[in-house]
Amino acid sequence: MRKLINEPKDFVNEMLEGIYAGHPDMVKPVDGNLRCLVRTTKKEGKVGLATGGGSGHLPLFLGYVGEGMLDGCSIGGVFQSPSSEQMLIVTKAIDSGAGVLYIYGNYGGDVMNFDMAAEMAEMEGIRVMQVVAGEDVASAPKGKEDKRRGVAGIFFVYKIAGAYAEEMAPLEEVKRVADKVCANVRTMGVALSPCTIPEVGKPTFELGEGEMEIGMGIHGEPGVRRGPLMKADQVVDEILRPILDDLPFTRGDEVSVLINGLGATPKEELYILNRRVAQVLKSEGIKVYHTYVGEFATSLEMAGASVSLLRLDDEMKRLLAKPANTPFFVQPQLQV
Amino acid sequence: MRKLINEPKDFVNEMLEGIYAGHPDMVKPVDGNLRCLVRTTKKEGKVGLATGGGSGHLPLFLGYVGEGMLDGCSIGGVFQSPSSEQMLIVTKAIDSGAGVLYIYGNYGGDVMNFDMAAEMAEMEGIRVMQVVAGEDVASAPKGKEDKRRGVAGIFFVYKIAGAYAEEMAPLEEVKRVADKVCANVRTMGVALSPCTIPEVGKPTFELGEGEMEIGMGIHGEPGVRRGPLMKADQVVDEILRPILDDLPFTRGDEVSVLINGLGATPKEELYILNRRVAQVLKSEGIKVYHTYVGEFATSLEMAGASVSLLRLDDEMKRLLAKPANTPFFVQPQLQV
Amino acid sequence: MSAKNTLTGNDIKRIFERIADIMEETRDWLGELDGAMGDGDLGLTMSTGFRKAAEALRDLDEKDVGKLLAKAGMVIGQSAPSTMGTLMATGFMKGGKAVQGKEEVQLADLAALVHAFVEGIMARGKAKPGEKTIIDSLHPAAQALDQAISEGRSLKEGLAAAYEAAEKGVEATKAMISQHGRPAYYQEKTLGKQDPGATVGMLVLKGFVDYMS
Amino acid sequence: MSAKNTLTGNDIKRIFERIADIMEETRDWLGELDGAMGDGDLGLTMSTGFRKAAEALRDLDEKDVGKLLAKAGMVIGQSAPSTMGTLMATGFMKGGKAVQGKEEVQLADLAALVHAFVEGIMARGKAKPGEKTIIDSLHPAAQALDQAISEGRSLKEGLAAAYEAAEKGVEATKAMISQHGRPAYYQEKTLGKQDPGATVGMLVLKGFVDYMS
């Protein structure tokens, strides 16, 4: 293992201690519970936005807790769901009477735990609604959208729902917009190398030096095809086509682009991918409103990248453009 | 090579095309010359801030061109200096009468080319001053500060000089503050794996799976010690001590901390390092004003990290806190 | 210990110790079963979860079998928040509710417990029999308990029948295609493989059977 | 071609072709020399730089030797912006300036050229003799040219003496400790190794010598 860590078993908690030490003005643990992270400030009457998920995906999930985005996050072990109890703790901490919206990725363990947490919260008199993000077109065919994994595209859900909640929109409304984002975002990725869970100590899967897997999930879930590593432009063509065809995105659409690195892939390469994405979208007559390039949802030190497209309407565009300020993502007001 | 690229020889230009495609509102090439990048907007009477350096270090160098930071950047091949001609082109494009300040890292090729560019610019009637950043304590002993390599700490120089220039400070003043930052910042790092220059195709150096090199430079320049990989806390202790002793940083000092990933190291690990840095600083009685964690100066897909400390005074603190908005770095106004 | 026809809270505590032992003994095997199409953590999560549950029960001054089971579920859910941990939490909490207030449970109570357990899991996981999950071992087991009651069997005989039905259920999962969790991504490739979660269901029953003999 | 005692712009153009060939022939060797303590790009940058320079000169309708040399320097600087590329750019631009306006150069002009070249490099690189750089081959070469002039030698003889002095200078760098560029980080470890930049200086002179014979 080529890792800068101490004891593998302390990986998550020490990472969290580093986060609280680094951003004391922005986030804090609930009652000393490191794995229940909330904003330092709470706005009365605002809908609380909570997420949660396994560790190992920074900035996901906790990295988006902050102004203009989320209010709290429950944190699981590496690639493991947090418990429903943690989720309940976060829910109670962030509710200020307007109810709480859960936004999380479509993974069995997370879904069940958030379901349980929602039931418990309701029993405590907190209104909870849920939005499950699943936009990886490689993970299930069209028609089975509800089986799709949630990957980097959840960033758009956080960003847009977060901006709306910040405007004091009511729970149903925030949920409506969050659902709309889920319905309009699509992602597909490619992996070039595995990653190693600290407590496991060996790679999650094997992938030879000259190999890639198209459509692989962020925990190493199987993709659609494994084969020799292709040129960047070919890779883009191969992952962009299913995205475009799925929604489908058509001439005249306006989209926001997210080029996401999985961990070990340099930003230089992400921009080489973006070059091709921009070319293809241009030739398809699809307009790009704003491009995000960087690491938004990672798998530890996995090499690879994903491309997400969000089809915008005026409402989503207005909210996407709003400012945000979290430990991992800062955006000034964008020109609309 | 596990790389998402097309032809190795097109690596730099295609990366740049991706950057221009992704941030058309923020940066543009000078007269179609991809390797001469400037801000889209120009403020009359403002001192122009230019940097330049080799490719392969994103966000360095071009990533800090934008509001509140730099005005232009000349871009070299991977790990190679840009030419003095490119520097001159950028200088002419960003000068608006108030003169231009060059801020760049202390590497032979860059120094000579910027010197040449400065001479040529002076011949064209543009006032040029220079600030050379070199803060890697592992690269030369105390007393030989002028031999030190410039690494991630240059971010602080850009940030603070950029904020000052934005306030319309004159050239001499911006240089004074930039020099002050250089004098007060120290960095040291550790490498866990090499990187591969696309056109070379094989790793820049060998480093076994369980090995690390303390003090290695961002192009693989030799460090102070190679040995078996240690625990994160020990690594921090070993690189923080020379930093603290060098300036020296002492009880009562206030610093800004920069934990920088070299490319392949996950943010989780950077925060584990930050945890220990915060502990040590606390025990030394050194106050932390603001912590930056992420990738600020990389070496393609090299694994490893560096720690930088900037000793603040009121002037530097005020300027560090100012907002910035570039393709790779966004900061809202911080609380001072 | 012969002709024992009821289980008290104390028995339940010792049964959880036995289940924890079984999970520890089978840890690597469960890990391998899960690793084939899943993330391979099942051995780890189940041995940790049941060990913690057994420890929590040991220190608990509580006679109500239902409350003990609910407590065990909560502990497993917190210490192993994986799919199976969460399903065990739901199952034991729902199952516990079905026998709440009883300090002794008979075969009929156990049947109600397992039925509630399975229904809880089905609701939580939005799954039904035949989809290659834990349901495919526990649902037949519940039915076997019903049958044993109608045939007037003893507690020991009933549990043995339930275990046997669960074993057959596990075997039957080999012919099914995974519809839930990570293995579902592999679809047809899951044919021929036994479901790890169903295996866990069977092992839990084995804990009861082992304790009775 | 015997007893040729001046060089015209045309000769200079052909000398650059020869130097480009030499850099190509020695590319791997230069790469290895640089790779030992540096980044190993020297073979690549020098073969590219001199080839581009030779090509640029070929197409140039210019008789002024000084301007030709300055142009060559500029092209090398642009196409090979490494340390050596930049030093070559500086050297040829300064050297060119020293003979500007001349369409034919004699041994004395060449001496002035090499002196200006070396001084330009010293100013640009803030280096002096003995610090294990290109200066350590070219500075002795400049002195050898002075000596040859005072001894009344021919152009060919003078250049041969300069080349010989450069060769000795390269040999002498083995006993020096690097003070500049990447190798300087290695300090004592650079002992025993010949300096790659000094080697390039010697090879440039070899281009002149080869052309003369």
Ligand SMILES: Nc1ncnc2c1ncn2[C@@H]1O[C@H](COP(=O)(O)OP(=O)(O)O)[C@@H](O)[C@H]1O
């Ligand atoms: N929705 C579901 N309903 C019931 N059982 C399920 C469901 N999803 C998965 N399972 C069961 O869970 C088992 C895997 O458990 P576990 O290893 O804990 O999952 P994970 O590690 O992916 O969270 C499967 O073999 C299957 O029996």
Ligand SMILES: Nc1ncnc2c1ncn2[C@@H]1O[C@H](COP(=O)(O)OP(=O)(O)O)[C@@H](O)[C@H]1O
């Ligand atoms: N400051 C300097 N002044 C003169 N020569 C120098 C200086 N620094 C380096 N050199 C010469 O440059 C050579 C290396 O050139 P090059 O490979 O182009 O460097 P780099 O690749 O590091 O830019 C050294 O062998 C040395 O002769």
Ligand SMILES: [Mg+2]
């Ligand atoms: Mg599992």
Ligand SMILES: [Mg+2]
């Ligand atoms: Mg799991």
Ligand SMILES: [Mg+2]
């Ligand atoms: Mg070199």
Ligand SMILES: [Mg+2]
């Ligand atoms: Mg070089």
